[in-house]
Amino acid sequence: MVVDAEKDKPRGAKGKGSAFWLSFVAVVVSTFLSALDLTAVSTALPTITDSLHDGDDFVWVGSAYVLSSTAFLPLCGHLADVFGRHLTMLISIVFFALGSALAGTAQSMNMLIAARTIQGIGGGRIINLAETIMSDLVPLAERGLYQGILGMTWSFASGIGPPIGGALAARGAWRWLFYLNLPVTGIAFALVMVFLQVRTPTGSARDKLAKVDWLGNCIIMAGATLAMIGLTWAGVRYPWDSAKVLTPLIIGFTLIITFFVYELKVPTEPTIPFEILRNRTSLGGFLATLSHGITSISMIYFMPVYFQACCGASPLTAGVDMLSTGLVIAPWALACGASISILKKYRPALILGWIFMIVGFGLLSTLKADSSLGAWVGFQFIISAGIGIYYPGTIFPILAPLPVSYTAAMLAFLAYLCSFGQTWGITIASTILQNQLKTKLPESFASQFPEGVSIAYAAIPELHKLDGSLLNEVRVAFAESLAVIWQTMIGISVLGGIALLLMKEILMSDFADENYGLVVSKESADEKTASKDDEAPRNVTVVEV
Template sequence: MLSVALPTISSELGGSSTEAFWAGTSYLLASTVLMLIWGTLSDAFGRRMIILAALLVFALGTILCGVAHSWTMMLAGRTVQGIGGGGIVSLTTMLVTDMAPLRERARLYALIACIWTVGTATGPIIGGGLSKANTWRWIFWINLPIITISFIGIAFFLRLSQKHRSLSEKLRLFDYPGSLLFIASTTTFLIPVTWGGTQYSWSGWQTLVPLILGVLGIVLFAIYEFSITSSKLPQARLIPSSIFANRSACIGYVSSTVHGMIVYSLLYYMAEYFQTVKMYSPVIAGVASLPQSLTAAPCAVVVGIIVAGTGKYRWALWAGWSLVCLGCGLLVLLDTHTAVAEWIFLGAVSGLGLGLLFPSINLSIQASVSQQEAGIAATLVIFFRSLGQALGVAIGGTIFDNRLRANLKNSVENAPSSIMELMERLHQLPPDDPTSLQIRNALSRSFHVIWIVMCAFAGLSLFLSILMKEYDMNQEHQSDQVFLLKDMGGPSPETTAGQSSRV
């Protein structure tokens, strides 16, 4: 919703293209880095209290953005929003593991994926419409009623059992050294990934130094987590190392990262294709993205129904990656002359595959780990998908910039050295102008390389998914926090904490 409104917001707040870039990046960084921390806090203090806190933090960030009169305030608000948003996303996923046994979660994750894809599809259209009407602040204000309804519903109706612990016992459940090392290393890694090739070159020290330090920090974090003795403090680790001892789970996390890369590469660069090559307005570009977004929702629902009924999930992984690979490959047919009916079909193929993968990747990982660790395993799926988002936009941006410069050099005389100058020149020319056609053809060929690379990643994920083992979905439901039936003769927290139930 925000991306299409950034030019209007920049114009009113007097921001530069760099500040506009950070409006999206600050949210992604904050949500990705802290989502695992929210999960650990909820293990100690309870899901209900922590998800309410996350909603309040998100609301605070929303208000800051809504009243912002400078880019400093806007970026602060977006960062606060990201902190709260990371908690909302991760805890929603964990609540599903508390709510239902593994096989029944298929329907719930399909519903979440359906809502996410519909929101993703309609967001750019709503954001474009509001910015065009000079009411961009409602992009933020529109969140508040939804936050209020969610807060009231959770506060009054969400009841979970929880082991009784003293405050000192709760504080000991938190992995302080690991959390600090994780936050520092992932932040140091993600910042250069997001600004490499845009704000700074990939070969510059501003990118290479933090990137190397971030990788070293992540390695140290992994060594630290593996070295912790679990016999004395079994829950005092941010990420249980036993999750990564399973080959299928590791493949699942790689798949989740690639899934995030492809989803956001297609969302971001398909919108760029429609606005630059096809010369559509931001609102129409948002509408043009609907074939990809809306086809994903029904596919996610189908997966949920079939997996819940059959207990089999690998078919969805194989079918999903096959369709994504085929769909990304078909996108190379897009050019300046592609008709509406053609790009609708070409975009829908990859959308079908991505929809199949949303619930199936998560379920395949949860089936391969201990059900006591299903909550953190599910949160890691969201983390790696968010990591893939950052990598996808960065990889796509690097490919696009390099190919565009080469294509312009070979086909356009006196081409501007800056991409911003190129876009300004393109919009000043009539669509049928020979120079305009040359620039748009160069842009189209540059996008082709992105689709080819994403096709290769999808093919790799298809091969890896064949190596995954299919586990029994009828596993015991194990959770320290399970749902209670308040005032209906339901079990008490003391008798249900840590209980198991079999499908």
């Protein structure tokens, strides 16, 4: 229940002018750009690994992007509050473009990983800022449809990313996967520069820099980086009990704990206000987001492995086979947002998405090497519906109970958890696949791959050389190994569903943070001032009872 001291007072017209729609287009294009790049790499990984002759560090091509975006997200939220959304978004797009150019010219795996790190700094911030700007422009009570459109954009880009990556990989042109980002980046930069005219905090650069919690952000960046390095190496490059895994894991998680203690005790303007973690509904939303990040990325990254290893698909065909995922996720994301706008409730949609994900992963775990086309298309349909619902859905329980002044910090932490979950998802699934293939593949085939090399991505380019009997054994081994991944995701989805029990249905606010809204003309500002003169000051107290 929400106590709103003056909820009957009108907030003015809800119509949206051209300035809003142009700003919204800028946000949507930026979101599409970041999401497309994150997923397009999945089907091209075997080709990239073979081209650069380095299977040892394959997992870093995906993980470096997620790691850098995760490490910088808390700082991103703070910078967006201090320097404004407009400048921060432009800088993020520049980082993304620079990383794309460097990735396209990479001559080694190390160079590609470094480029993907730079890309991730920009790409992660773009997604986070898109959510934050949308929260500034549209009150939470009205945001369902717009959030659904953002979710649909992310989902659609995620769906067409694998076939685009596959098509380019099949032609030996995987570098164009990164080069093609450059013209789209240019369009996004121009749209943001010209049309995203939102308010920027006043004050000198020195005063703004003084407000940033530099020490806290350094602690969380170092902690997140070390923790994810350990997670990325664990079970794939080095055993879990190796010092090279345990050392960064222990130091990383110690620093993360230190960060939370520091934030609670020291800074006057903390990076993460702890009120966002004390509220059970917001906490449930954060935990559901973490679960969704783990499960969704595992499906998007490793279904192409099923198509290429078990079905004999080329990278292009595997990407096309993944279209049923993207084409389902997108409309369900939009439907989720629209239903929340109409019903003014978020729990029914999240419960439905949770059911779809558990059932979907359960069905995926039954896939065999010779399963029919109807089986894997139908199973993808069900799980993709759940993934699509959760893309926009978890934002509402997180934002509903708390003041709008916390929006940037909450969404930065939300994106941090989602990215951290994606890193866990890639790591957990990669570790399971590596370990299962070691035991299930025929010894005569597995022995050719040295220790520390990803068997899955090294083996796929070699499958066409195998005869019928051995090829069938290898495909069965891949199907059985992938089934263990899907079974694990069932358990993680169940844990995410438990988070729903923490949530209450909170009345969503009908106002946004005016400190970061659209810049209005003098005439519009005068009208707004005159309108406010007729109203008593609106003080809203939001509490959960």
